[in-house]
């Protein structure tokens with residue numbers, strides 16, 4: 042599949058601060074790519090370089106085959122952008138805002154059809170400064186769709202939205218992908234990244250520390266699955282003496298690491314033999330958020346260096 046976005050050795054320094062420190066990745070056309078990282082990691086800097094809003098210090102960048110800094114005018118016709126903090130003229134209505142954008146892009150647009158796509162049609166004629174935070178975000182998304190873009194850059198599009206509104210934005214992202222278009226998304230909601238993204242990259246201190254499909258990252262960096270049940274310390278001690286798996290006990294819960302399904306059967310057999318009380322059996326699996334927190338924490342502790350998986 043051809044690449045919609047190519048980044049090779051990208052770096053950006055603000056004086057002594059290396060905000061982006063030599064990152065490389067590709068986003069194939071039609072993919073949703075989630076760019077994750079703690080506050081100050083370098084996400085917005087990268088997004089704004091890809092959008093042609095900031096120049097880079099080093100490296101090469103291509104979006105739809107264009108250099109965003111040199112070919113900005115051409116690129117802006119073909120991409121959609123929601124900045125991290127979307128603001129607009131206070132007294133303008135969503136309907137007018139869309140008409141205004143469609144004139145800017147010299148492309149016809151049906152304001153109500155676009156507002157419907159982001160579930161904002163009932164606010165078509167409300168002033169911008171009377172919209173809630175989530176509604177303002179939705180207007181940002183609506184405006185990014187006006188020029189029928191091939192690539193959409195969304196910098197934290199769902200921050201501060203209620204769960205329903207967030208799902209509304211997910212639907213727009215999914216329908217966008219279903220049209221074969223590309224989405225570059227930053228978010229602090231790791232569940233959102235797991236649900237939507239074909240690929241994720243985790244950036245920290247300007248370097249990529251993990252990259253790949255969400256499930257591959259979890260498989261590579263997560264802990265083994267655990268059997269978990271409510272039980273006392275005596276159960277943990279009994280299991281430790283009977284089975285060769287790591288057993289931990291905390292807050293009236295016991296967890297046993299398992300690597301194969303047969304391991305689960307051995308644990309249950311040992312529990313049965315123990316005649317000790319236990320209940321509420323479940324299987325616990327690391328999420329992308331668990332892996333994110335561990336990787337970022339381990340890098341801060343100097344346990345791991347950056348890597349491009």
Ligand SMILES: Nc1ncnc2c1ncn2[C@@H]1O[C@H](COP(=O)(O)OP(=O)(O)OP(=O)(O)O)[C@@H](O)[C@H]1O
Pocket residue numbers: 055058060078079080081082083084085086087125
């Ligand atoms: N215009 C600027 N001048 C100087 N330093 C900057 C500038 N913009 C960003 N930085 C610094 O670059 C680093 C990366 O910032 P960036 O905005 O890219 O982070 P981010 O990953 O988007 O964070 P957040 O999750 O908080 O949005 C930070 O240390 C920030 O202070």
Ligand SMILES: [Mg+2]
Pocket residue numbers: 084085086125196
């Ligand atoms: Mg940011």
